[in-house]
Amino acid sequence: MNETKKIIEYSQIDSDRMRINVGPQHPSTHGVFRAEVEIDGEIVTELVPHIGYLHRCFEKHCEKRNFHQIVPYTDRLDYVSSMNNEWPYIMAVEKLAGIEVSEKVEILRVICAELNRIANHELCVATFGLDCGAFTPFLWLFRDREFALAILEKLSGGRLLYNYFAVGGMQKDIYPELKKDIKAFVKRVRETVVEVNNVLTYNKIFVNRTANVGILPKDVALSYACSGPVARASGIDYDLRKNEPYSVYNRFDFKTSVIREGEERHGCVGDSWNRNWVRVLEMEESCKILEQAIEILPEEGDVTAGIPKKVKVPKGEVYAHAESPKGEMGYYVVSNGKDIPERCRCRSASFVNLACLPDIVRGTMFADMIVILASIDIVLGDVDR
Amino acid sequence: MSYIKNITDGFGTAATGMKFTLKHLFSPNVTVQYPNTNPYTEISAVDKIPDRARNRLLLDPDICNGCTSCARACPVDCIEIDTVKVIANDPDQPTLSDGTKRRLWLAKYDINFAQCCFCGLCAAACPTEALKHTTVFDYCTYDVNDLLYHFSTMTPEQIAEKKKLLADEVKAKAAAAAAAKSEN
Amino acid sequence: METTYYIYNLIANSTTELIAAVIVAIIPLLFILPYALVAIYGELKISAFMQDKLGPMRTGPYGLLQPIAEVFKLLQKEDITPDAADKPLFNIAPVLIFVGSYAAFAVIPFSSYFAPSGLNVGIFFAMAISSLAVIAIMMGGWSSGNKFALLGAFRSVAQIVSYEIPAAMAVLGIAAMANTLNINTIIESQSGWFWNWFLFGGQGGIEKIWVIPFTVVMCVIYFISSLAECNRTPFDLVEGESELVAGYATEYSGMKYAMFYLAEYANMFVAAALITILFLGGWSSPLGDILNGPIWQLAWFVIKTMSIVFLQIWVRWTLPRIRVDQLMFVCWKVFLPISFVCFLAMALARMVQ
Ligand code: SF4
Numbered sequence: 001m002n003e004t005k006k007i008i009e010y011s012q013i014d015s016d017r018m019r020i021n022v023g024p025q026h027p028s029t030h031g032v033f034r035a036e037v038e039i040d041g042e043i044v045t046e047l048v049p050h051i052g053y054l055h056r057c058f059e060k061h062c063e064k065r066n067f068h069q070i071v072p073y074t075d076r077l078d079y080v081s082s083m084n085n086e087w088p089y090i091m092a093v094e095k096l097a098g099i100e101v102s103e104k105v106e107i108l109r110v111i112c113a114e115l116n117r118i119a120n121h122e123l124c125v126a127t128f129g130l131d132c133g134a135f136t137p138f139l140w141l142f143r144d145r146e147f148a149l150a151i152l153e154k155l156s157g158g159r160l161l162y163n164y165f166a167v168g169g170m171q172k173d174i175y176p177e178l179k180k181d182i183k184a185f186v187k188r189v190r191e192t193v194v195e196v197n198n199v200l201t202y203n204k205i206f207v208n209r210t211a212n213v214g215i216l217p218k219d220v221a222l223s224y225a226c227s228g229p230v231a232r233a234s235g236i237d238y239d240l241r242k243n244e245p246y247s248v249y250n251r252f253d254f255k256t257s258v259i260r261e262g263e264e265r266h267g268c269v270g271d272s273w274n275r276n277w278v279r280v281l282e283m284e285e286s287c288k289i290l291e292q293a294i295e296i297l298p299e300e301g302d303v304t305a306g307i308p309k310k311v312k313v314p315k316g317e318v319y320a321h322a323e324s325p326k327g328e329m330g331y332y333v334v335s336n337g338k339d340i341p342e343r344c345r346c347r348s349a350s351f352v353n354l355a356c357l358p359d360i361v362r363g364t365m366f367a368d369m370i371v372i373l374a375s376i377d378i379v380l381g382d383v384d385r
Numbered sequence: 386m387s388y389i390k391n392i393t394d395g396f397g398t399a400a401t402g403m404k405f406t407l408k409h410l411f412s413p414n415v416t417v418q419y420p421n422t423n424p425y426t427e428i429s430a431v432d433k434i435p436d437r438a439r440n441r442l443l444l445d446p447d448i449c450n451g452c453t454s455c456a457r458a459c460p461v462d463c464i465e466i467d468t469v470k471v472i473a474n475d476p477d478q479p480t481l482s483d484g485t486k487r488r489l490w491l492a493k494y495d496i497n498f499a500q501c502c503f504c505g506l507c508a509a510a511c512p513t514e515a516l517k518h519t520t521v522f523d524y525c526t527y528d529v530n531d532l533l534y535h536f537s538t539m540t541p542e543q544i545a546e547k548k549k550l551l552a553d554e555v556k557a558k559a560a561a562a563a564a565a566k567s568e569n
Numbered sequence: 570m571e572t573t574y575y576i577y578n579l580i581a582n583s584t585t586e587l588i589a590a591v592i593v594a595i596i597p598l599l600f601i602l603p604y605a606l607v608a609i610y611g612e613l614k615i616s617a618f619m620q621d622k623l624g625p626m627r628t629g630p631y632g633l634l635q636p637i638a639e640v641f642k643l644l645q646k647e648d649i650t651p652d653a654a655d656k657p658l659f660n661i662a663p664v665l666i667f668v669g670s671y672a673a674f675a676v677i678p679f680s681s682y683f684a685p686s687g688l689n690v691g692i693f694f695a696m697a698i699s700s701l702a703v704i705a706i707m708m709g710g711w712s713s714g715n716k717f718a719l720l721g722a723f724r725s726v727a728q729i730v731s732y733e734i735p736a737a738m739a740v741l742g743i744a745a746m747a748n749t750l751n752i753n754t755i756i757e758s759q760s761g762w763f764w765n766w767f768l769f770g771g772q773g774g775i776e777k778i779w780v781i782p783f784t785v786v787m788c789v790i791y792f793i794s795s796l797a798e799c800n801r802t803p804f805d806l807v808e809g810e811s812e813l814v815a816g817y818a819t820e821y822s823g824m825k826y827a828m829f830y831l832a833e834y835a836n837m838f839v840a841a842a843l844i845t846i847l848f849l850g851g852w853s854s855p856l857g858d859i860l861n862g863p864i865w866q867l868a869w870f871v872i873k874t875m876s877i878v879f880l881q882i883w884v885r886w887t888l889p890r891i892r893v894d895q896l897m898f899v900c901w902k903v904f905l906p907i908s909f910v911c912f913l914a915m916a917l918a919r920m921v922q
C-alpha cells in the first residue's frame with residue numbers, strides 16, 4: 001500500500017527538472033542570499049528567494065537608542081554606501097526637529113554622498129564583471145574604490161562605516177587637502193572608467209552575456225516599485241536628486257542617466273547590460289557633481305557647531321527619502337516627544353528591487369540568473385536589515 | 386552581414402581588452418605589503434592611516450572626571466564606569482591634570498573592544514577630551530576576554546580604601562545630621 | 570628517423586631496452602612537475618601584474634616557493650569522499666584525467682633528438698588521448714553526487730566534444746599540407762626560416778601568399794578550440810566559479826583536487842605544444858640553420874610553447890566567461906564553417922604545389 005503510494009508520488013515528479021540551492025554560501029549571491037532554483041537542463045523555470053540570514057533587528061534597535069545613537073546602526077544597512085544611508089535618516093530627524101544646517105554642511109554632505117556613490121558603483125560594476133568571469137577589471141575598480149574610501153576615512157575616521165553625519169551637522173570638519181584629493185580621485189575614476197569600458201563593458205562576450213538578458217519592462221518595474229539604476233535602466237525617469245531636489249542638489253548641473261527607448265547602445269531598455277551602463281554613466285555624473293561641489297565648498301565655518309547635545313524632537317512623524325546608489329532610501333520616523341524615537345521604519349532599495357528577481361529570471365539560462373542578480377546590485381545588509 | 390560584424394566585433398573588442406591588460410602588465414602596482422611595511426610611517430600619503438582614524442580608544446585617567454557622558458553616548462553600551470565620590474577632606478587631595486579638583490574617583494573604567502563598533506560617539510561626547518581614538522588597529526588577541534581593557538589605574542585596595550572613606554563620611558554626616566536633628 | 574630515438578638508443582645500447590623505455594617514459598613526467606610549478610607561479614604573477622598587484626611575495630624571495638607551498642597545502646588537506654559519492658569512480662577520475670594529459674606527452678618531440686615515441690599517427694594519437702579528459706570529468710562530476718558538479722560535467726562534455734571538431738579540422742588541414750600524420754615529419758616540413766611555418770603557409774615561394782590568411786585563421790581557430798578543450802577562460806563554464814562554485818571539482822579536496830589542477834596545467838602545455846608543432850615549426854629554429862643544435866632545438870620548442878602558454882594566461886585574465894548556448898553557437902556556426910573553408914584552401918594549396 002505504502003509502496004504504491006510512493007510510486008504514484010514519484011511518477012508525479014517531473015523528472016526532467018532539478019532543484020538547486022544557490023546560496024547562502026555561494027560565490028555569486030553577494031552575501032547570504034539563498035535562491036532555490038528549479039532548472040530544466042540549463043533553463044531556470046522557477047526561482048524562490050529566501051532572505052533573512054543577515055537580519056539584525058535594525059528597527060527594533062532604533063526603539064531603544066536615542067537619535068544620535070541610531071546613526072551608527074544606519075551605517076550597517078547598506079554597508080558599501082553608508083553615507084547615503086545616514087543621510088535620509090538625518091534628513092528625517094532634522095525635518096522633525098526643525099533643525100536647519102549651514103551651507104557648508106549641505107555641500108559637504110553632497111560631497112560625501114557622491115564619493116560614496118562612486119565607490120558603490122565601482123564595487124557593483126566590478127562584481128558584475130566578476131560574475132561574468134572577468135577578474136581583472138574587478139581588481140582595477142577595487143583599487144580605485146580604495147582611493148574613495150581613503151578620502152572618506154580622512155574625513156570621517158572610518159573606512160567603511162563612517163558615522164559622519166550627525167543631526168544638525170557633521171562629526172568632523174574638512175581637512176586641508178580635501179579639494180586636491182578629490183580632484184585627483186575624479187581624474188583617476190575617469191581614466192579607470194575608460195579602461196573598464198574597453199576591457200569589460202564594450203567587450204563582445206560581455207555584451208552577449210548581458211544584453212537582452214533579464215529584461216525588466218517599464219510597467220513591471222513600476223509595479224514592483226523599483227528605484228535607482230534598476231528603474232532608470234527600464235526607462236523610468238526617477239531620480240530623487242532631480243525630481244525632488246533635496247539639500248543643495250538643485251545647485252548642481254548634472255543629468256539623470258535614464259535609458260530611453262531608441263537610445264540604448266547595446267541590448268534593449270531594461271536589460272542587464274543597461275542596468276550596468278546606467279551605473280557607469282552615473283559615475284561620470286557624480287564626478288561632475290564633485291567637481292562643482294569642491295568649487296563652492298566654503299573653507300570657513302564650523303560644521304560641528306550645530307549638533308545638539310540632546311536632540312529635542314516634538315511629537316510627530318515624518319518620512320524622508322534620498323537617492324542612495326541602490327535606489328530610494330527612506331526612513332519613516334515617529335516621535336513621541338522623548339529623545340528616543342517611538343518607531344523608525346526603513347525603506348531600503350535593495351529589498352524592493354530584489355522582489356522583481358523571480359519574475360525576470362524565469363525562462364533564462366542558469367548562468368543568466370547570476371548575471372541578473374548581480375545587475376540588480378543588492379547588498380544583503382540592506383535587504384535583511 | 387551582422388554575422389560577420391559580430392565576429393569582427395568579438396575579436397576586435399577582445400584585442401582592445403588585451404591591449405589594456407598588457408599595458409597594465411607593465412604599469413606599477415599598488416600593493417602595500419602590510420606587515421613588512423609599517424602602516425604608520427613607511428607608506429605613501431594616500432594609504433597612510435589618517436590621524437582621524439577611529440581605531441582603539443585610549444583613556445587618560447588623569448583627565449577623565451568620571452562624568453559618564455561617554456558611557457551614556459555609546460550605542461552598544463560597551464563602556465562600564467564605576468566611580469566613588471571624593472570626600473571633602475580626602476588625604477590625597479586629588480586634582481585632574483588641568484588643575485581642577487577631582488570630584489569622583491575612577492574606580493572602574495572598562496571598554497570592551499569586542500563589542501565596540503568604533504563609532505566615535507563617546508569621544509565626541511566627552512567634555513574633557515580624556516577619551517580619544519588612536520590609530521592603533523592591530524591589537525588582536527587569542528582570547529576574547531583580553532579585549533576588555535581596564536583603564537582605571539586604581540588598585541583594589543585603593544578603591545576599597547576610598548569606598549571606606551566615603552562610607553565613613555556618609556556615616557559621619559548621617560550621625561551629624563541625626564545629632565543636629567536631636568538637638569533641634 | 571633514428572635521431573628521434575637518440576636518447577632511447579643511447580640508453581638501450583648501454584643497458585636493456587626495458588630500462589630505456591621506462592626512462593624515456595619518465596622524462597616527460599620529470600618535465601611536467603617543474604613545468605607545472607613554473608606555470609602556476611607564472612600565472613599567479615602575470616595575473617597579479619595585470620591587476621596592478623604584486624602576487625605572491627611571502628613564500629621565498631618574490632614568492633618563488635608559492636607553488637610548492639600550495640602543493641604541500643593540498644597534500645596535507647583531508648581527503649574527503651562524500652557519502653553520496655560513487656566511490657570507485659570518484660577516486661579513479663583524478664587519476665584518469667592526469668593519465669590522459671600525461672599520455673599525450675608520449676608523442677611530443679622536445680627536440681629532433683628526443684621524442685618519447687615517433688608514432689606514425691602521432692598527431693592523431695594526441696588528439697584522441699587528450700579527449701580522455703571528457704570521460705574523467707564526466708566521471709568526477711557524476712560520481713560526486715553534487716548537482717553543481719553534475720551540471721559542470723554536462724557542460725564539459727558538450728563543450729569538449731564540440732570543440733574537438735574545429736580542432737580536428739585544423740589538424741586535418743595541416744596533415745593535408747604536410748602529407749603526413751607523423752609529428753616529426755610535420756615539423757621537418759616546416760624547417761628553414763620562419764616563413765616556412767604552416768602559420769605562414771608552409772614551404773613554397775612567393776606564390777603561396779594567398780593561403781597565408783587561411784592558415785592564420787586556422788591557427789586562431791585551433792588556439793581558441795584548444796582553450797575550450799582545456800576549460801580555460803573564456804570557456805571555463807565547466808568550473809565557472811561564479812555559477813557552479815567549482816564545477817566538476819566541487820567535491821574534490823586535497824591531492825585529488827591537486828591532480829585536476831596539475832592536469833589542467835599539463836593540458837595547457839599539451840595544447841600549446843600542439844600549436845607549436847602544427848603551426849610554429851615545433852623545435853625547428855626560426856632562423857634556418859642558425860642556432861639549430863639539439864639543445865637549441867629544445868630551447869626553441871620550450872620558448873615557443875611557453876609563449877603560447879603566456880597567451881593562454883593573458884586571454885584568461887582579460888576576457889569574461891561565455892555562456893553555454895553562445896559557446897555552442899561559436900563552435901557550430903562560426904568556427905566549423907570557417908574551418909571548413911580554411912581546410913579547403915589548405916588542401917588546394919597542397920594540390921597546387
Ligand atoms: S566608539 Fe562607539 S561603540 Fe566604541 S565605546 Fe565609543 S561609543 Fe561605544
Ligand code: SF4
Nearest residue numbers: 449450452453455511
Ligand atoms: S565622557 Fe570623558 S570625562 Fe566623562 S567619563 Fe567619559 S572619558 Fe571621562
